[in-house]
Amino acid sequence: MVIRRAFLNFPKSFLGVLIHFLACGVSEAATRPPYTEVFYPSGNLSIQAYLYKPFGDGPFPAVIYNHGSRQGNERRPTPFPYIGNLLTQAGYVAFVVERRGYGGSDGATIRDEVGNNRRRLVARLQAETDDVLAARDYLLTRSFIDAKRIGIMGWSFGGIVTMFAVSRSNDFAVAVNQAGGALTWNGNADIRNALVAAAEKANTPTLLMVAQNDRTTESITTVGEIYNRRGVPHRAVIYEAFVPQGAASDTPPGHRVFSAEGVHVWEKDVLEFLGRYLAIKTTEKN
Template sequence: MAFGDASFLSRVRGFLIPIGLALLPCAIAPAFGAAALPEEVTVVAKGSGLFNIELETTVYRPEGPGPFPIVVINHGKAPGNPRFQGRYRPAIAARFFLARGYAVVVPMRQGFSKSSGSYIVGGCNVEGNGREQANDVVAALDWATAQPWADKSRILVVGQSHGGWTTLAFGTRGYPGVKGLVDFAGGLRQENCTSWQQGLISGAGNYGAQTTVPSLWFYGDNDSYWPTPTWKSMFEQYVAGGAKARMVAFGSFASDSHTMFGSPAGAPIWQPQVQAFLQEIGLPYEPQPAFAQYAADPAPVASGFAAIDETDRLPDASPAALEGYRVFLSHQNPRAFAFSAKGGWGSGWGRGDTRARALENCTKKAPEGACQLYAVDDEVVWAVKP
């Protein structure tokens, strides 16, 4: 099913249903070249009275009074105790949407990070798990749509991994103003459950039967969580239930396609597709000059200074820097490493903006020296400055 059909939107069967907050001190995320992200950490109330849950929520909002369209970005689930999972800061995606004039809302769901309550497992009922998680998306949107800067008639909901599954489940709610859903490698791996893959397939079918807004899906062939036949069957069952959706099957990506959304190298894969989707569903899709300061810098290119494993060329030859760089090399992409010309280093890998994190960590070690990126993923990008 192609979204480009002139008759596509006329066949979409309806819209999506309807949720307070105390501002915490404003935190500004680091950036490199582009303007720092306008980041605020807030607490969103879910429920009331004795059953009140507080959701740690990050908000990225452009300068100005608005009203701004809203994007909710739903996080995944890292291995281990969700309580120890760090606050999700999807800087690459936040910049993409900020540059187009959106306010970005990133809630940590119940039991994750500093959000109160306990993670609702739901046993082996993966469909029920997604529906429970979707309650937190409803809470975040009920708060966001009540803000004076929000345009509650123009909403997009996005999710990665467990957040993608949560997004698909949320699609069944019919929340007013939601125009579309974007799923990046959505699902929940439950290897201790019998037929856990079939649970994802049947759950996707049931979600599709109750969803009336279009969605865009991204899955790759070397995903460490989902075998290709599983996500293909999930999509087939979803659209068989009557939902309107388009799949972007982008093949293999780096060492694990599950990391595509959070990697700088993944931006050329998903950003043009999402921009086209925004246009098709009637949401702002082009970067706006008024918000150009938020646009991400282009990914740095290989400088030819050294090969990635030539440790004898490192600008900081201290034992600590060498050991830090070896640890960096042991991690899979996305990853980044930064040095200061005056001594000092920092690294970042895994989720979020690894380049910004490497620069932030470098600055902590070298407050008097200007840090710059040395390596990104598998390329050395360091350029000797005059």
């Protein structure tokens, strides 16, 4: 297990990027690959997603990104441009999914379906996992996607969905779990049991990430311990306490490290791990 130091303020590299962006203005921003809004089927539902594609014809490796709960803002479209930019600049297609009940997707919101009944949460997140597995099926229909190199990544509830997905399918080349279950681990035994069960079944190489000052680190360290015992390729990273610069929130400060504000803390770890399993090997190029 690795403990990383989290920056308490924006690093010089971030300030350099900001100055460069301001100096270049709109002309450079216009060269960035825009996202395309798409809808794809998941059972009898229509699911909205944002597809970010690097320039060129491909085929490109792809990463499906899973958002968190967005408490109270489920229907607000959220394309996560910082994820799209990070991944496309590294040569990946980013597919940001608005799971059922979010954004413009069909289905009831998680608040309407689950409410205060925590016993319904696992079933709901498993249903949302159906949407993610359907997202992979959709990507396979696009000619610019490398079918052998599709990964999955998620933050918070999206991290739980990521774990559920790799426990139900061995077709993902790599996974990244950012604080999946950190907010619910201590208060919901069903979520704890479901994450443990998922870790006991999953075989996908996984990067596990959490900050020391999240609500708990156990949802990540427990999965890491199970993977150690089972011999599943993985890396567990615990970041030192993260102090957000934004407005105060009920969310633990460490949980916010995986927002746009904290991307400078973890982007290197994510890109290095994805590169191990999604990069084209020299022998395959010949």
